[in-house]
Amino acid sequence: MKKPAAELRVDFVKGAVAHRLRFGGGRGQALAKAMGLRAGKTPMIIDATAGLGRDSFLLASLGAQVILIERSDTMHALLADGMERAAREGGEFQDIISRMTLLKGDAKDLLPELSGDAVLIDPMHPPRKNSALVKQELRQVREIVGTDDDAVDLVRVALRHARNRVVLKWPAKADPMEGLRACSHQICGKTTRYDVFMTG
Numbered sequence: 001m002k003k004p005a006a007e008l009r010v011d012f013v014k015g016a017v018a019h020r021l022r023f024g025g026g027r028g029q030a031l032a033k034a035m036g037l038r039a040g041k042t043p044m045i046i047d048a049t050a051g052l053g054r055d056s057f058l059l060a061s062l063g064a065q066v067i068l069i070e071r072s073d074t075m076h077a078l079l080a081d082g083m084e085r086a087a088r089e090g091g092e093f094q095d096i097i098s099r100m101t102l103l104k105g106d107a108k109d110l111l112p113e114l115s116g117d118a119v120l121i122d123p124m125h126p127p128r129k130n131s132a133l134v135k136q137e138l139r140q141v142r143e144i145v146g147t148d149d150d151a152v153d154l155v156r157v158a159l160r161h162a163r164n165r166v167v168l169k170w171p172a173k174a175d176p177m178e179g180l181r182a183c184s185h186q187i188c189g190k191t192t193r194y195d196v197f198m199t200g
């Protein structure tokens, strides 16, 4: 019999996120490099598609100040709850959460009002052919938010407002997002790639 899906929950303290915090590889990780974190350089980051907050948490754990933007009421509430529980844990979790500021709204509207060095965009990707490969959690998020069909407009807004760069997280083997200029460089992992658009 199929196991019932566990309730979707944001948990920074246990599980995959906590594991990555311990053993993830610091500023050498692809996401950190793509966002421009290196020794002596810690950009101010805006995560325009906050989702479950995992990317933001990782970046904040490396010392970056991160503004998270989420437009789905449900995802925003899950994230606010996860951040509150992690802050209550105290110690390093509280420190990390203190570098994360969560906003609710559409990033296309909010980005022009904010100032950030690097903007991260990780839209809901087009469904993969082999849906069995898609993690249960990701399927649950997709059930809540659908697909982000306006992602190209969001990238265009970000390109006008990021001081230093816009980073688009995208499936490693997918074609570049249509309707955008060529990216400045790419950082490729096994399943994910980061298309980096330098703006300044």
Ligand SMILES: C[S@@+](CC[C@H](N)C(=O)[O-])C[C@H]1O[C@@H](n2cnc3c(N)ncnc32)[C@H](O)[C@@H]1O
Residues within 6 Å of the ligand: 048, 049, 050, 051, 052, 053, 054, 055, 056, 069, 070, 071, 072, 075, 105, 106, 107, 108, 122, 123, 124, 125, 141, 145, 148, 154
């Ligand atoms: C694939 S998830 C992001 C996962 C996230 N990177 C993480 O580490 O958990 C995409 C999220 O971005 C949100 N989103 C997409 N477009 C947005 C926009 N224009 N403004 C605000 N949130 C947006 C969706 O509601 C969804 O929750």
